[in-house]
Amino acid sequence: MAEMDRTTAQTFTRGATRFAPSPTGELHLGNARTALFNFLLARRAGERFVLRIEDTDASRSLAEHTEGLLADLVWLGLEWDAGPGCEDALGPYHQSQRGAFYARLFSQLEHQGAVYPCFCTALELAAARSAQRSAGRAPRYPGTCRELTESERSQRRAAGLAATLRFRVPSGRRIEFTDLVHGAQSFLSDDIGDFVVRRADGSAAFFFSNAVDDASMGVTQVLRGEDHLTNTPRQLLILEALGLPAPRYGHLALILGADGSPLSKRHGAASVREFRERGYRPEALINYLFRLGHSSPEHDLLGLEALVHAFDTHHLGRAPAHFDEQQLRVWQKAAVHRLSPAQARGWLGALLPQNVDPAAVEAFTTAVLPNVVLPEDAQEWVRIVFGAPPPLDAEGEQIVREAGATLFAAAARAVAVSGNDLAAIVAAARQASGRKGAQLYRPLRFALTGLGHGPELAPLLRAMPTGEIERRLARFA
Numbered sequence: 001m002a003e004m005d006r007t008t009a010q011t012f013t014r015g016a017t018r019f020a021p022s023p024t025g026e027l028h029l030g031n032a033r034t035a036l037f038n039f040l041l042a043r044r045a046g047e048r049f050v051l052r053i054e055d056t057d058a059s060r061s062l063a064e065h066t067e068g069l070l071a072d073l074v075w076l077g078l079e080w081d082a083g084p085g086c087e088d089a090l091g092p093y094h095q096s097q098r099g100a101f102y103a104r105l106f107s108q109l110e111h112q113g114a115v116y117p118c119f120c121t122a123l124e125l126a127a128a129r130s131a132q133r134s135a136g137r138a139p140r141y142p143g144t145c146r147e148l149t150e151s152e153r154s155q156r157r158a159a160g161l162a163a164t165l166r167f168r169v170p171s172g173r174r175i176e177f178t179d180l181v182h183g184a185q186s187f188l189s190d191d192i193g194d195f196v197v198r199r200a201d202g203s204a205a206f207f208f209s210n211a212v213d214d215a216s217m218g219v220t221q222v223l224r225g226e227d228h229l230t231n232t233p234r235q236l237l238i239l240e241a242l243g244l245p246a247p248r249y250g251h252l253a254l255i256l257g258a259d260g261s262p263l264s265k266r267h268g269a270a271s272v273r274e275f276r277e278r279g280y281r282p283e284a285l286i287n288y289l290f291r292l293g294h295s296s297p298e299h300d301l302l303g304l305e306a307l308v309h310a311f312d313t314h315h316l317g318r319a320p321a322h323f324d325e326q327q328l329r330v331w332q333k334a335a336v337h338r339l340s341p342a343q344a345r346g347w348l349g350a351l352l353p354q355n356v357d358p359a360a361v362e363a364f365t366t367a368v369l370p371n372v373v374l375p376e377d378a379q380e381w382v383r384i385v386f387g388a389p390p391p392l393d394a395e396g397e398q399i400v401r402e403a404g405a406t407l408f409a410a411a412a413r414a415v416a417v418s419g420n421d422l423a424a425i426v427a428a429a430r431q432a433s434g435r436k437g438a439q440l441y442r443p444l445r446f447a448l449t450g451l452g453h454g455p456e457l458a459p460l461l462r463a464m465p466t467g468e469i470e471r472r473l474a475r476f477a
């Protein structure tokens with residue numbers, strides 16, 4: 001016990017940021033960016049990075065989504081210090097397992113008279129909202145059940161009506177806080193209707209569980225989507241009523257698609273899984289997300305350590321960021337350039353033919369990587385290098401014919417003598433034909449690859465068996 005207390009105390013003194021996804025779908029880019037920024041903020045401040053799964057809504061939360069979220073975060077390199085798989089004294093980190101903790105706090109609030117049971121049905125609430133809207137007022141809970149007497153409550157319970165628990169918002173208060181992104185914020189409590197903290201089925205509502213978990217998990221800084229900005233005053237009221245510490249909140253501007261609407265499926269791929277399956281590299285996604293809404297003088301592809309140093313909440317923009325896949329491709333190109341031969345082999349994976357000599361594969365990836373962004377771009381070159389001799393189009397045929405048979409006969413002989421050494425092949429072809437420069441290279445390139453453009457020839461030839469090179473050249477001798 002003493003040991004646990006000490007751990008808890010140390011954990012608390014360090015402070016923490018967190019990522020708190022609801023497992024109701026796949027991890028999309030907006031949430032991945034939120035996770036990244038919280039991760040960087042924690043590392044930058046020497047704090048812990050906590051992962052909490054907000055699965056109180058049992059009907060929409062799926063275990064497979066949680067699995068997917070965890071796998072995506074690991075793939076991105078955003079490993080958490082506390083959370084699923086690394087529980088500690090401040091857990092559990094699935095909200096669905098924290099019911100007893102919430103129940104204690106609900107009792108405390110009931111005891112203080114800070115909450116009350118509300119028996120209004122969904123229909124009644126909808127009718128009140130529409131009446132308020134047609135009267136030109138912002139819809140909020142009209143307070144129907146706020147002042148019910150104990151006997152009125154008992155009657156409703158006896159009639160079998162289910163009750164939610166509502167927070168009694170104090171009147172005449174100004175709620176102020178400084179947002180890490182948007183600066184000073186001020187809300188009037190009179191604009192906030194009493195809100196539900198416990199659903200009729202007994203589960204904790206988002207406002208509540210999210211706020212009290214931050215406090216109990218020692219979270220000191222929270223970066224989250226701007227859609228939560230107006231939730232913050234409610235959450236501050238809950239924490240205040242319970243005498244719990246509030247984190248500093250920062251609300252991140254949205255990510256928009258090219259058409260200006262919030263990024264979603266309609267804009268094509270939007271989930272991390274989709275980008276991963278298309279062959280995007282995690283470091284490319286991370287570098288691009290880092291620049292979406294965070295200005296930086298660093299224009300190079302940075303590793304996570306360097307991103308930690310470059311991250312600064314003062315550089316977070318207030319305006320929405322626009323997602324542009326062309327920009328992501330630029331980062332991807334940079335990431336692909338940096339792959340080691342072993343990484344490149346893993347990245348191209350199933351595309352590469354089996355049973356090919358590892359040295360040939362390495363020569364192939366060296367040749368091809370500068371020309372590809374996604375694995376699918378390498379497909380054609382796998383076929384050209386490892387497949388049957390490629391046919392030539394009309395232009396290729398003409399160029400090869402004009403170059404003449406002597407050139408190819410000499411080139412094929414050079415292969416028989418010196419193997420797949422481009423310099424030797426070129427020297428022999430030059431001597432036999434008197435050609436040089438493009439006049440010499442283009443016909444050779446067409447004969448060897450079927451195309452007039454492509455990756456550097458020397459490493460491409462090192463990827464091919466000598467006999468194959470000789471055969472391709474001899475076709476035109």
Ligand code: GLU
Pocket residue numbers: 020021022054210223224225228
């Ligand atoms: N589960 C909430 C969401 O995914 C968390 C919001 C927050 O970060 O506070 O939107």
